[in-house]
Amino acid sequence: MNAVLKLLLEGEPLDAKQLAQILAFPQAEVDAQLATLKASGIFLGWRAVLNPAYEEDRTVRALIEVKVRPEGGLGYDHIAGRISRFEQVETCYLLSGAFDLLVIVKDASLRKVASFVHERLAKLEGVQSTATCFMLRAYKEQGYVMENGSANLDKPIVSP
Amino acid sequence: MDTTQRFVAKHVAALPKSGIRDFFAIVSQMRDAISLGIGEPDFVTPYGIREAAMQALEKGRTSYTDNRGLQALREGIARYVGANYGLEYSPDTEILATIGVSEALDATLRAVLNPGDKVLYHEPCYVSYAPSVILCHAQAIPVSTHASARFALSIEALRTAWQPGCKVLLINFPTNPTGGTASGEMLAKIAAFAHEKDLLVISDEIYSELTFEGTHTSIASLPGMKARTIFLHGFSKAFAMTGFRVGYACGPAPIMDAILKVHQYGIMCAPIVSQEAAIEALANGRDDMLRMREKYQERRDLIVRRFNELGLKCHLPRGAFYAFPDISSTGLDSMTFATRLLREQKVAMVPGTAFGPSGAGFCRASYSTSYGNIIKACDRIAHFLDTLHA
Numbered sequence: 001m002n003a004v005l006k007l008l009l010e011g012e013p014l015d016a017k018q019l020a021q022i023l024a025f026p027q028a029e030v031d032a033q034l035a036t037l038k039a040s041g042i043f044l045g046w047r048a049v050l051n052p053a054y055e056e057d058r059t060v061r062a063l064i065e066v067k068v069r070p071e072g073g074l075g076y077d078h079i080a081g082r083i084s085r086f087e088q089v090e091t092c093y094l095l096s097g098a099f100d101l102l103v104i105v106k107d108a109s110l111r112k113v114a115s116f117v118h119e120r121l122a123k124l125e126g127v128q129s130t131a132t133c134f135m136l137r138a139y140k141e142q143g144y145v146m147e148n149g150s151a152n153l154d155k156p157i158v159s160p
Numbered sequence: 161m162d163t164t165q166r167f168v169a170k171h172v173a174a175l176p177k178s179g180i181r182d183f184f185a186i187v188s189q190m191r192d193a194i195s196l197g198i199g200e201p202d203f204v205t206p207y208g209i210r211e212a213a214m215q216a217l218e219k220g221r222t223s224y225t226d227n228r229g230l231q232a233l234r235e236g237i238a239r240y241v242g243a244n245y246g247l248e249y250s251p252d253t254e255i256l257a258t259i260g261v262s263e264a265l266d267a268t269l270r271a272v273l274n275p276g277d278k279v280l281y282h283e284p285c286y287v288s289y290a291p292s293v294i295l296c297h298a299q300a301i302p303v304s305t306h307a308s309a310r311f312a313l314s315i316e317a318l319r320t321a322w323q324p325g326c327k328v329l330l331i332n333f334p335t336n337p338t339g340g341t342a343s344g345e346m347l348a349k350i351a352a353f354a355h356e357k358d359l360l361v362i363s364d365e366i367y368s369e370l371t372f373e374g375t376h377t378s379i380a381s382l383p384g385m386k387a388r389t390i391f392l393h394g395f396s397k398a399f400a401m402t403g404f405r406v407g408y409a410c411g412p413a414p415i416m417d418a419i420l421k422v423h424q425y426g427i428m429c430a431p432i433v434s435q436e437a438a439i440e441a442l443a444n445g446r447d448d449m450l451r452m453r454e455k456y457q458e459r460r461d462l463i464v465r466r467f468n469e470l471g472l473k474c475h476l477p478r479g480a481f482y483a484f485p486d487i488s489s490t491g492l493d494s495m496t497f498a499t500r501l502l503r504e505q506k507v508a509m510v511p512g513t514a515f516g517p518s519g520a521g522f523c524r525a526s527y528s529t530s531y532g533n534i535i536k537a538c539d540r541i542a543h544f545l546d547t548l549h550a
Contacts, residue, residue: 007531018535022462158187158197158508160287160336 004033005043011143051146052138061090061106062113064121065099065131076100079126088116099131110134175291180514183499187508194537196463196525197508199336201400201481203455205437206448209399212440216433223432227424229257229408230435236442237408245368245378247391253413256420257406257430257438261366261394264409264419265330266292267426268362268390271418272328273298280321280359281330282313283516284337284484289330290516301326304518307486310475311338315349322357329359331379334367337515337524338484339460339477344377351382360415361389366407367480369398369449372457374478380410387412390419397480398449399441404434456481459527459534466538467525470545481528484512488521490548498523504547505540 003023007014016034020027037043050057068079076094080101084092091104103121107113117132139146165173187197204210228234234251241247249255258264265288273279275297281289283302290300303321305311313331331350333342342350354361361379368376380389394407409419460477467474467485474485487497494511501507510526512519527534 012531014531018531021466021535022458022531024461024465156188156198157191157193157195158184158510159199160510160514 002033002037002042004030005037008043049142049144051144052135052141053146059106059108060110060113061104061135062117063133063135064103064105064117065133066101066103066121067128067130068100068126069128071126079124082124083121086116086120088113171294171297175294180495180511183495183502183511183514186499186502190502190506190508193502193506193508194529194533194540195508196527196529196534196537197510198526198528199482199510200402200528201397201452202528202530203400203452205400205404206441206445208444208448209401209437209440213404213433213437216436221432221436225257225429225432225435227420227429228255229430230432230439233257233435233439233442236439237410240442241391241393241410245365245376245391246381247378247386247410249391249410250413254410254416256409256416256423257435258394258408258423259427259430260396260405261364261392261407262288263423263427264392264394264407265289265362265364266295267419267422268392268409268411268415269293269296269298269328270422272360272415276325277328278323278326279328279330280318280326282317282332282335284311284335284512284519284522285332285515286336286364287514289332293330299325302516302518305338305340306518307473307475307484307522311335311340311484312346313342313350315346315353318350318353326357327360328362329354330362330364332364332366333376334371334477334479336367336480337482337510337512337519339480339482341371341374341376341478342379343374347377347379347382351379351385354388355384359388361385362392363389364392366392366394366397368393370453370456370481371479372453372460376479390415395438395441398453399438399445400448400452401434401437401441404431404437406430406434406438456527459529459531462531463525463527463534463538466534470538470542472541472545481526483525483527484519484522485525486521487512487523490545492548494520494523501541501544505544507537507540507544 004019007019016030017027020030070076080092080094083103088105088107089103090106093102095102105113117130122130234255237255238249238251269292273296277298278301279293279298280301280303282305293300301321303317305313363379365378380386380391390409390411392409395401463483464474464476472485472487474483477483490497494513498509498511509523512522
């Protein structure tokens with residue numbers, strides 16, 4: 001795997017200068033590799049990860065199971081691509097199993113998510129049915145376990 | 161002087177005060193310092209191992225165990241040591257689970273040393289080696305190693321240090337604090353020396369999985385050495401389990417019987433929950449161990465390169481998770497360098513003299529920390545060096 005990409009995926013927030021130090025590359029080389037990774041659609045970008053329990057974040061998230069009827073000649077990709085373009089849609093996966101697409105939607109309120117489902121999603125040509133599950137509580141978010149406090153406050157900062 | 165001092169045993173009172181006690185006291189007041197001083201993994205124990213410990217508690221596994229440790233743990237250790245070190249030990253008579261390598265070392269020394277016996281050990285080394293020998297009313301005989309030879313133990317130095325009454329040779333490869341390892345050729349010479357002088361070898365191999373170049377060889381696996389070696393190992397470093405406190409000793413049954421006596425009267429047994437966690441580490445912890453080792457190696461390459469760029473000559477340590485840069489070019493001694501760096505730039509490194517006089521002119525930097533911390537610490541060290549040269 002590309003060395004710059006490998007470091008990025010490890011999750012430590014590192015800027016291009018730090019990446020260059022770690023990899024012993026000139027910073028221009030790191031910048032160039034980052035640009036190539038982005039341009040080629042391999043590295044999509046950075047997002048801050050928020051604790052869903054943060055009180056000032058009033059948004060609502062829902063997981064929607066969507067059954068679709070692939071349109072003639074276009075297959076799943078076409079309808080999944082259309083669904084994915086809505087700003088409310090965070091994630092869209094084609095799955096094996098009882099339904100076809102798993103769509104994760106985020107919006108400002110329960111009413112807005114519901115409105116999106118019945119006004120937009122359900123009306124798309126090829127969508128046969130939807131089943132909406134509202135997220136109640138997160139226990140782990142994108143690799144972060146929701147825990148109170150640090151486990152290592154008592155760890156000595158020097159030991160033999 | 162406090163009159164209660166008279167109750168303290170003479171050999172304990174005579175133990176030299178650790179030269180870094182004052183340094184540790186300063187560090188403990190500066191929790192916002194960037195620490196390159198940690199002698200343990202920065203990783204939390206892999207969750208599967210923690211889960212095994214919790215399941216043990218849920219099942220009510222809260223009793224003593226066999227003094228030697230759980231049978232399943234000893235069988236797991238036998239398989240692991242056999243597969244990774246080429247050593248065959250009987251789980252019934254030749255393996256003892258202990259409270260970390262520290263207890264394994266202490267019990268072994270107490271089991272084999274008579275008052276006045278002498279123990280050869282190479283330094284710089286882990287801080288407890290000489291005191292553990294002295295607590296047995298025995299004599300600790302240091303064998304210095306040097307940066308010019310990448311802190312390798314030389315047979316010539318061993319011969320020079322040897323004296324009548326030497327009974328034990330205590331070795332530690334990879335070495336804390338230098339990260340030095342032992343080549344097969346060097347081990348063969350040490351083994352020949354042990355045969356020649358009829359020495360028992362106590363081999364602390366706690367960092368052996370963290371060998372980055374070449375493969376680790378245990379001296380016990382060399383011809384004829386199993387009969388005169390106590391192999392010490394544990395879970396703290398490779399599996400990030402320092403707080404579980406579980407290690408083990410393996411050796412010939414008659415010596416293990418003696419070590420067992422010390423262990424059973426002093427300790428009874430290692431904690432059962434930790435033993436259960438260790439069983440899980442042996443069964444399913446390899447992938448996590450390899451992942452952590454890869455991280456250490458990458459961090460090592462970064463910190464050693466940065467030290468050399470800064471003019472702090474640093475050999476490439478082949479094992480453990482410590483770099484041992486030469487700070488003598490600054491004109492400061494180890495303690496002054498570490499203390500001033502801590503006070504002026506809030507970066508904690510351990511003075512090399514904490515590991516014996518042979519560590520003079522060096523400091524130990526643990527790279528068991530994030531890339532961000534290593535980079536920030538090196539930037540601050542660069543600034544510190546600039547102020548020294550100004």
